[in-house]
């Protein structure tokens with residue numbers, strides 16, 4: 497099974513540039529083209545939050561339009577730039593989101609079970625796994641203890657060293673790590689929010705953030721550095737499940753020379 501993970505597309509209304517500078521629509525079109533050219537095609541495209549920039553219905557409509565060429569199921573989770581009810585309204589027709597409450601869901605139809613978690617705190621950049629959300633996750637994991645599982649959430653449950661982003665981090669991460677530790681069927685935690693490809697470990701399992709198909713968060717370990725983005729190469733992740741092992745590939749989006757055979 498192949499899962500493409502894209503994250504933090506920050507789509508605006510048609511013609512809008514993110515931060516007055518980033519042509520996010522153009523960059524998502526390039527990403528979608530890249531995913532469509534993959535052979536074999538992914539079985540699923542997972543979007544790990546910050547689909548749009550301001551959380552308004554017109555932005556979600558534009559996002560859906562830009563993803564329309566993808567001939568594969570698309571499943572989304574909410575990020576801090578998303579608005580819960582506008583997102584629900586835009587995607588409820590696809591049949592996997594609940595009609596009220598947190599935007600959690602489970603995909604049970606694949607060889608790898610996928611759980612989407614809602615870490616959204618309305619009006620805030622940070623994320624939260626409160627007692628209610630953790631209880632839902634525990635019950636959901638307990639229901640199928642032998643099914644290999646991925647958990648996807650927008651805010652990573654670990655600090656990255658990029659202080660500006662760590663200040664917009666996840667509350668409830670300790671309890672989350674304990675929960676993952678207690679459920680050995682979880683193979684990895686997939687996240688967004690950081691606009692960079694970062695690998696850590698939570699509950700002794702990999703925890704991975706995806707790069708953005710648009711702008712990246714600038715890499716700076718200075719604790720006082722202001723929040724900045726950079727136009728480093730855009731990308732997405734491709735997770736391959738062979739029935740036993742999960743292997744995650746970072747894919748750069750762009751037109752690159754090759755492939756060339758090693759033997760001439």
Ligand SMILES: [Fe+2]
Nearest residue numbers: 504546689691
């Ligand atoms: Fe983002």
Ligand SMILES: [Fe+2]
Nearest residue numbers: 546575576689
């Ligand atoms: Fe975010």
